[in-house]
Amino acid sequence: MKHIAESTVRRLSLYLRFLEEYEASGHATISSGELAESGGTTSAQVRKDLSFFGSFGKRGMGYTVKDLSIAIREILGLQRPWSVIIVGAGKIGAALAQYRGFTTRGFRVVGVYDRDPARVGTKLDGVSVRPEAELERDIAKLKPEIAVLCVPAEAAQAIADRVTKAGVRAVLNFAPTPLKVTEGVAMRAVNMATELEILAFGLTNGGALPVR
Amino acid sequence: MKHIAESTVRRLSLYLRFLEEYEASGHATISSGELAESGGTTSAQVRKDLSFFGSFGKRGMGYTVKDLSIAIREILGLQRPWSVIIVGAGKIGAALAQYRGFTTRGFRVVGVYDRDPARVGTKLDGVSVRPEAELERDIAKLKPEIAVLCVPAEAAQAIADRVTKAGVRAVLNFAPTPLKVTEGVAMRAVNMATELEILAFGLTNGGALPVR
DNA sequence: CCTTGTGAATCGTTTCACAGCC
DNA sequence: GGCTGTGAAACGATTCACAAGG
Numbered sequence: 001m002k003h004i005a006e007s008t009v010r011r012l013s014l015y016l017r018f019l020e021e022y023e024a025s026g027h028a029t030i031s032s033g034e035l036a037e038s039g040g041t042t043s044a045q046v047r048k049d050l051s052f053f054g055s056f057g058k059r060g061m062g063y064t065v066k067d068l069s070i071a072i073r074e075i076l077g078l079q080r081p082w083s084v085i086i087v088g089a090g091k092i093g094a095a096l097a098q099y100r101g102f103t104t105r106g107f108r109v110v111g112v113y114d115r116d117p118a119r120v121g122t123k124l125d126g127v128s129v130r131p132e133a134e135l136e137r138d139i140a141k142l143k144p145e146i147a148v149l150c151v152p153a154e155a156a157q158a159i160a161d162r163v164t165k166a167g168v169r170a171v172l173n174f175a176p177t178p179l180k181v182t183e184g185v186a187m188r189a190v191n192m193a194t195e196l197e198i199l200a201f202g203l204t205n206g207g208a209l210p211v212r
Numbered sequence: 213m214k215h216i217a218e219s220t221v222r223r224l225s226l227y228l229r230f231l232e233e234y235e236a237s238g239h240a241t242i243s244s245g246e247l248a249e250s251g252g253t254t255s256a257q258v259r260k261d262l263s264f265f266g267s268f269g270k271r272g273m274g275y276t277v278k279d280l281s282i283a284i285r286e287i288l289g290l291q292r293p294w295s296v297i298i299v300g301a302g303k304i305g306a307a308l309a310q311y312r313g314f315t316t317r318g319f320r321v322v323g324v325y326d327r328d329p330a331r332v333g334t335k336l337d338g339v340s341v342r343p344e345a346e347l348e349r350d351i352a353k354l355k356p357e358i359a360v361l362c363v364p365a366e367a368a369q370a371i372a373d374r375v376t377k378a379g380v381r382a383v384l385n386f387a388p389t390p391l392k393v394t395e396g397v398a399m400r401a402v403n404m405a406t407e408l409e410i411l412a413f414g415l416t417n418g419g420a421l422p423v424r
Numbered sequence: 425c426c427t428t429g430t431g432a433a434t435c436g437t438t439t440c441a442c443a444g445c446c
Numbered sequence: 447g448g449c450t451g452t453g454a455a456a457c458g459a460t461t462c463a464c465a466a467g468g
Contacts, residue, residue, distance in 0.1 A: 004421055005437065009413045013406040014390060031449065040390055043449085044439060051451060059450045060446040076409050077416025084408070091307035098303050101388050101405045107412075146411055170411040176313050178226060178252055186414035186421070188407050193313045194225040195400050196296070197288050199358055199382040200319075201221045202398035204289025209216055209398070217459065243427065255427085256461055263429060271428045272468045 008049045012072050014039040015046065019069045031062035081106045083144040085168075087159050089114040089122070089129045092174055093150030097124040110142050115155075132159075139166040146170040153177040220261045224284050226251040227258065231281045243274035293318045295356040297380070299371050301326040301334070301341045304386055305362030309336040322354050327367075344371075351378040358382040365389040 018038040022030055032043040039046075050056055056071050057063040073079055084107050086093050096102070097112050112124055115132040122129050130138065147163040149156055149171060156175035163171065170186040173179050176194075181187045202209040230250035234242060244255040251258075262268055262280075265287050269275040285291055296319050298305050308314070309324050324336055327344040334341050342350065359375040361368055361383060368387035375383065382398040385391050388406075393399045414421040 003436090004413075004417070006410060006421060007437075009410050009421060010406055012413075013403075013409045017388065033449085038390070040392075042439075044441095045437095047449090047451060048438075055451060057450050058446060059444070060448050062449065075413070077412040078409065082408070082412055082415075091310050095303035095307040096404065099404065102408065105405050105409070107405075107408050145415055146408065170415050172407055172411060176229065178250070180252070184418075186411050188411055190402060190404070190407060191225075192308065192311065192402070193317050193319075194222055195384055195402060196294070196314065196319050196358065197225045197290065197317070198218065198221050199384060199398050199400055200289040200294055201216075201224075201287070203294075203357055203382050205216070206396075209218060209221060215458095219459075245427085254461070256463095257459095259427090259429060260460075267429060269428050270468060271466070272426045274427065 002052060004052055008052065009076070011039055011041060011045070011049055012076060015049075016069060016072045016076065016078075019065055019072070023065045023069060027065055029062045030065050030068070032057070035063070078106050081108055082146055083108050083110045083142060084146045084148060085109070085111040085113065085135075085139070085142070085144045085163075086148045086150060087113045087132065087135070087163065088150035088152075088155075088175075089116075089119045089124065090150060093148075094124055096148060096150065096174075097127060107146070110144055111138050113138075135159075135162055136166045139163065139168060144168060146172065148172045148174065149179075150174045214264060216264055220264065221288070223251055223253060223257070223261055224288060227261075228281060228284045228288065228290075231277055231284070235277045235281060239277055241274045242277050242280070244269070247275070290318050293320055294358055295320050295322045295354060296358045296360060297321070297323040297325065297347075297351070297354070297356045297375070298360045298362060299325045299344065299347070299375065300362035300364075300367075300387075301328075301331045301336065302362060305360075306336055308360060308362065308386075309339060319358070322356055323350050325350075347371075347374055348378045351375065351380060356380060358384065360384045360386065361391075362386045 015035055032046040036043045036046045053075050056068050086097050086109060089112050097109055109127055112127050112129045113132045113135055114120060114129050119129050120131050147168045149159055151159050153175050156177050157179055160171055160179045160181055164181055164185050171181060173189040176191050227247055244258040248255045248258045268280050268283050298309050298321060301324050309321055321339055324339050324341045325344045325347055326332060326341050331341050332343050359380045361371055363371050365387050368389050369391055372383055372391045372393055376393055376397050383393060385401040388403050391399060
């Protein structure tokens, strides 16, 4: 398969969200232009993004909202549910464990882990926090595909090593430190402080950073 | 001023974090190669990133860790503190209000707002939650530069409109919906579900997405 | 000799523009 | 007539490669 840009995948995710709303509000078809406006991009961009995966529209008509939703869900791999574990049940880990936006999209939180005995045993939205020592055993049993790391920076690399060694093939890192993972493991990082720093740069150097 | 790519700014933020650690561990100088390794990039990339803003190194020697830290802090606009308000004191808003990573970087949370009376008055790390109705009045008084939105998707655009109209010039959006802001307002979005979906795509289409 | 700083080359993404089809 | 799908052109970011300087 061809290489797909991350920016393309990110936009597909946005398109899908808009299509779901659009379908709920009773529309049956949509044009690339309407879809573009929803995601702050251009109609050509929308068509190009989709063209990597096939042709889903009808010339002169646009796209069938329902069919396109299904197609994008398939492209993103969302026809099936994904199992997620969260490591680190501090403020952010706990917030994510209870975040509705995950579950509604087919991501099931099947385990939450912490090394602090005071947190072990507490319940977060139906899932109880388990000791970090059980990680390997649980991964072997539950086979989660994705691990979300919400541990302190110092602990993050060690946890990433442990979960990937135990078979997890995708990591979402909220710890404010870059992680190295072995070839073949998908990795993404969300760094809240960096996001604020990019905004600070934008405010300081008015206009140097193209505003989205 | 020249246009600076967002990716450059993001890397500068990473370099700075590493430089701070590196300085703390007693090193006085660093080469572009060492800095590159820390951030998962190349020495040429590091030098190019810095070259947009000046020349900070000595040929044959590398960079003075302390001087480069100061230079990057200045580039990012971190010599001065920034005031931040958080709108929405649900799970994620509350977690961010108490997140140490913000305060240690010079971002001061000066206000937290919620429309739910049950949450108003509760204390989050020393800042008490105030009613959303007070937003405009407080912004006029406290002059926060940045607003972090942790409200539900349906409410996000209205809050963005209110805070920008009241004078906030940068918005960090955690609500899972794209926002339109007026020209001249810096905007960034963090969408947790999208991040998981990018990972799901990576897992589904093994290798199509270049793994970072 | 080592490492920076930077023009030039390469690579990748977005935009353009239009042929093809409903 | 209107809108998609897509090569080609334009643009932007990264990598290369080397001259310059400690």
